[in-house]
Amino acid sequence: xTDLTKTFPKGHVTALQGIDLQxxxxxxxxxxxxxxxxxxxxxxxxxxxxxxxxxxxxVNGKTPHQARVDHDxxxxxxxxxxxxxxxxxxxVGLPLEMLGWDRARRKSRVEEMLRTVELQGxxxxxxxxxxGGMQMRVAIARALSFEPALLLMDEPFGxxxxxxxxxxxxxxxxxxxxxxxxxxxVTHSISEAVFLSTRVVVMxxxxxxxxxVVPIDLPQPRTVDTREDPRYFEHVTEVRELLRGVGADQHxxxxxxxMA
Amino acid sequence: MTTFATGARRAVPRVAxxxxxxxxxxxxxxxxxWTWIETGWTWPFPVNDTTLPHLHTIxxxxxxxxxxxxxxxxxxxxxxxxxxxxxxLGFAGGAIVGFFLAVALVHSRLMQRAFLPYIxxxxxxxxxxxxxxxxxxxxxxxxxxxxxxxxxxxFPVAINTLRGLQSAEPRAQELMRSYAASPWEVLWKLRxxxxxxxxxxxxxxxxxxxxxxxxxxxLPSSIQDGLGGAILNFNQYYSLDPASLWATNVIAAALGIAxxxxxxxxxxxxxxxAPVPVA
Numbered sequence: 001x002t003d004l005t006k007t008f009p010k011g012h013v014t015a016l017q018g019i020d021l022q023x024x025x026x027x028x029x030x031x032x033x034x035x036x037x038x039x040x041x042x043x044x045x046x047x048x049x050x051x052x053x054x055x056x057x058x059v060n061g062k063t064p065h066q067a068r069v070d071h072d073x074x075x076x077x078x079x080x081x082x083x084x085x086x087x088x089x090x091x092v093g094l095p096l097e098m099l100g101w102d103r104a105r106r107k108s109r110v111e112e113m114l115r116t117v118e119l120q121g122x123x124x125x126x127x128x129x130x131x132g133g134m135q136m137r138v139a140i141a142r143a144l145s146f147e148p149a150l151l152l153m154d155e156p157f158g159x160x161x162x163x164x165x166x167x168x169x170x171x172x173x174x175x176x177x178x179x180x181x182x183x184x185x186v187t188h189s190i191s192e193a194v195f196l197s198t199r200v201v202v203m204x205x206x207x208x209x210x211x212x213v214v215p216i217d218l219p220q221p222r223t224v225d226t227r228e229d230p231r232y233f234e235h236v237t238e239v240r241e242l243l244r245g246v247g248a249d250q251h252x253x254x255x256x257x258x259m260a
Numbered sequence: 261m262t263t264f265a266t267g268a269r270r271a272v273p274r275v276a277x278x279x280x281x282x283x284x285x286x287x288x289x290x291x292x293x294w295t296w297i298e299t300g301w302t303w304p305f306p307v308n309d310t311t312l313p314h315l316h317t318i319x320x321x322x323x324x325x326x327x328x329x330x331x332x333x334x335x336x337x338x339x340x341x342x343x344x345x346x347x348x349l350g351f352a353g354g355a356i357v358g359f360f361l362a363v364a365l366v367h368s369r370l371m372q373r374a375f376l377p378y379i380x381x382x383x384x385x386x387x388x389x390x391x392x393x394x395x396x397x398x399x400x401x402x403x404x405x406x407x408x409x410x411x412x413x414x415f416p417v418a419i420n421t422l423r424g425l426q427s428a429e430p431r432a433q434e435l436m437r438s439y440a441a442s443p444w445e446v447l448w449k450l451r452x453x454x455x456x457x458x459x460x461x462x463x464x465x466x467x468x469x470x471x472x473x474x475x476x477x478x479l480p481s482s483i484q485d486g487l488g489g490a491i492l493n494f495n496q497y498y499s500l501d502p503a504s505l506w507a508t509n510v511i512a513a514a515l516g517i518a519x520x521x522x523x524x525x526x527x528x529x530x531x532x533x534a535p536v537p538v539a
Contacts, residue, residue, distance in 0.1 A: 049434050068440050075438040081431045085453045085532050094449070098439045126532060 015041045017207035019055070023184065025149070028176055030185045030193035030200045032239065033246065038208025039186045040154050046184060047075055047152050060149060071099060073150040074143030078158050080135040082127035082142075089114070089123035092142045099146055113141040116175065133164035140172070144179060151176075151183045158188060166224075169195055173222055190243070194218075194235045195226060202239060204246035212242045289315055313503050318510065321503035332504060336490060336511040343474050343486035344515055346402050350409025350477075351470035351519070355463060357410065358417030362455075363447070365418075366425040383415045387473060392480040400481040408477030413466040420462035424455025460527040467519035475512060487512050 015038040023029050031039040044050045045057060048064035059067035067073060074095070082091045092113050093106045101109070114120050117137040127135055136156060143151060157165040169192060176183055187193050193200045197216050204211040216235050218226055226232055293314070296307035305311055322333040361379070365372045391408050398404040428450050436446045478488025487508065494505040 044434075047438055049437055068438065071440065073438070075435060077431050077435070079431065081429070081435050083432070083450070083453065085456070095439045097449070098441050098445060 015208050016045075016052070017209050019208070019210060021201065021210060021213075023182065025182055026180060028173075028183045028185065028196055028198045030187055030197040031203060032187055032190065032193045032200055033203030033208070033211070033243070034205050036208075037203040037205040037246075039203050041208065042203075043152050043154050043184060043186050046150075047073060067150075071095070071146055072148055073152050074146070074148040076136075076139050076143045076151070076153040076156045078155040080127070080132075080139035082135055082138055084127055086127075087123060088119065088125050088127065088130070088138050091127065091138055092123075092145055094142060095146050109145055113145050116144070116178075117141045117171070131164075132160055133168060136160065136168060137171070140175070144175065144181075147179065147181075149181060151181050153183065153185045155186050155188060157192065165189075165192065170223070172196065177221060190236055190239050191227070194232060194239060195222065200235075200239055202242040202246065211246045214238050214242065286315055310499060310502050313506060317503045318506040321501075321507045322510075332507060336487070336508055339485065339487045339490045339508075340511050340515050342402075343471070343478065343488065343512075344518075346405040346477070346486065347409050347470045347474035347515075347519065349402075349406040350411075350474060351413050351466060353406065354410035354413025354470065355417050355466060358414035358462070358466075359421050359459065361414070361418045362421035362425060363452075365422055366451070367443075372422075379415065379418060382411070387412060387476055391477050394477075395480045400483065402483065404481055405474050405477035405483060405486070409470040409473035412469040412473035416462040416465045416469070417459065420458045421455055424458025425451045427458065428454040456531050460523065460531060463523045463527075464520055467523045468516040471512070471516045471519055487515070 019042060031042060033039050041050065045052050046059055046064060048059075048068040057064055060070075060072045062070070062072070082088075083094070086094070089107075089110045093101075093110045096106045096109060110123065111120070114123055117140060119134060119137055119141070122130065122134070127138065130138065139156070157168055160168065172183075173196060183196075185193070185196060194216055195218075200214040200216060202211045202214065203209065214235060218229060218231055218235070289312075293307055293312055295301070296312075301307075309317070322331070322336070324332055326332050326335055328335075361375075365375060387408065390411060394404045394407050394411075398407060425447075432450055432454070433446070436450050441449070474486065475488040475491065478486045479492060483489055484493075490508050491505065491512070494501070494508055498505055
């Protein structure tokens with residue numbers, strides 16, 4: 001089972017400082033903050049894509065390196081990072097090739113994943129033939145194809161339009177419930193963070209620190225109606241207040257932009 | 261140029277455009293001839309049947325019998341086939357050497373620093389200076405000609421492949437790292453596929469260069485059977501029979517175009533990319 005603890009008494013010299021956070025299995029945690037607050041850096045440290053300067057971190061009770069080697073997590077970036085020269089099906093099957101799955105096993109899993117993200121029938125298309133939202137669904141299918149316990153998402157819906165983003169938000173929550181995975185989600189959007197998360201971690205910039213953690217007690221499963229719930233607005237306000245506090249020290253104007 | 265031209269409906273205007281260009285070039289050639297002859301202009305050179313034969317004379321020469329018997333076209337096609345074999349071997353050899361050189365270099369900045377100056381230097385030495393040495397080393401023969409063709413081929417392939425192997429975007433490399441992919445997997449599943457558009461651009465340059473390399477390589481090897489031999493031969497009789505040399509050039513150009521087209525076709529089969537014109 002997932003058991004995720006990570007602490008940086010002193011993180012990256014400038015990017016992160018004194019990050020102390022524990023994420024429980026099955027949680028959906030959003031990291032939010034203005035540019036330069038190190039939220040993407042933190043995500044990359046969890047994924048062992050960069051190393052912390054000091055401090056200790058554990059992913060699934062292992063070192064991040066071991067977790068990466070064991071394929072404990074899947075990663076989704078802001079742009080879908082699909083390989084143009086591969087079909088949609090082969091993109092989804094890419095990590096399975098690395099895991100040494102044989103062709104038949106890959107094929108059935110890829111079909112299953114394409115059904116999951118409602119892209120059945122698009123397996124033989126090439127990525128450039130799909131819309132931005134569909135490309136992102138392929139990227140999510142790829143990240144989940146090997147059923148990792150942890151999903152790391154770096155502003156995955158940042159480049160999409162509002163309507164696509166809201167639909168994908170709901171789809172992602174359904175996936176999260178069904179797969180019983182843990183998700184760490186970096187975002188710019190307060191509404192997205194509140195809508196999706198069980199906890200929102202608000203970060204402040206230069207050096208990146210945790211300014212506050214907001215537990216979101218909105219009922220599950222969340223639907224389009226959740227966005228009408230008064231408690232939803234309370235949480236949005238709570239996160240916004242925290243962010244405003246962060247920005248007030250240094251550059252409030254930049255922050256106003258971030259929150260727009 | 262659109263890469264996804266499909267169906268006869270789009271082929272028709274294409275063929276028409278090609279024909280129109282050919283017609284226009286032919287008209288320009290003949291107009292130039294006519295103007296210079298009529299006015300008696302001598303700059304940059306006096307125009308007459310020797311310096312600038314009629315195009316129909318040049319193409320007509322292909323249909324005439326040579327002193328030995330067979331048609332000039334038959335003779336030249338035989339020579340072209342001989343040169344094509346040398347060029348193909350050289351092209352394949354040079355492309356393979358260039359590609360794997362790039363694969364070796366991409367993994368080490370130190371190696372790049374150490375080797376790149378010599379790779380560049382190799383191309384500043386004129387092929388005319390290298391060819392005789394290759395002939396001395398390998399004995400005159402089609403093998404040495406292929407080596408000379410390879411010498412011209414490997415350079416653009418090495419440089420462009422190196423650039424292409426480095427072209428994979430950082431996020432894609434992070435993605436592969438997140439899968440704990442081995443360097444071998446990163447190379448074959450990411451770097452090499454990402455490099456293919458660059459590789460094919462280089463192959464297009466090299467395709468024609470290898471033909472030129474083969475023709476030039478035949479000269480110091482004293483090989484008579486190829487286009488190089490034909491050019492040398494017809495060069496001696498130019499004042500008597502200019503059309504034959506021109507006709508040989510036409511065939512040599514056609515061979516270069518055939519090589520180029522072969523690479524373009526291979527690219528269409530191999531590279532499955534968003535329809536962006538690369539050539």
